[in-house]
Every structure is written in structure tokens, then in C-alpha cells.
Amino acid sequence: MVPLLVVLLLALILFGAGFALKALWWIAVIVLVVWVLGFVVRPAGTGGRKGRWYRW
Numbered sequence: 001m002v003p004l005l006v007v008l009l010l011a012l013i014l015f016g017a018g019f020a021l022k023a024l025w026w027i028a029v030i031v032l033v034v035w036v037l038g039f040v041v042r043p044a045g046t047g048g049r050k051g052r053w054y055r056w
Helices: 002-040
Strands: none
16 A cells, blocks of 8 residues: 555656646746847837847
């Protein structure tokens, strides 16, 4: 009985970790796309130059 519970617990942990990693990959891809789009569509700065799209 105990080995069965250990195997089920291990499967649950690995499934949870796999789902979390997949979600983190999707979040990373979305952030990368927004970051690249920020460079493409950044507003014009003073003097007609391309300005910075971020605040720092």
C-alpha cells in the first residue's frame, strides 16, 4: 500500500511540475514577444529620433 501511495504522490508532483514549467514557458514567450514589439513600435523621441519605450 505504501509503495502505491509513493508512486501516486511522485506522479502527482511530476505532473504538477510539468504543468508549471509549461505555463512558465508560455509566459516567457509572451514576455519576449511584448519586449520585441516594444522595440518595433516604440514612439518617436525628441528630434525625430526613436525614443525608449521603457521608463528606466
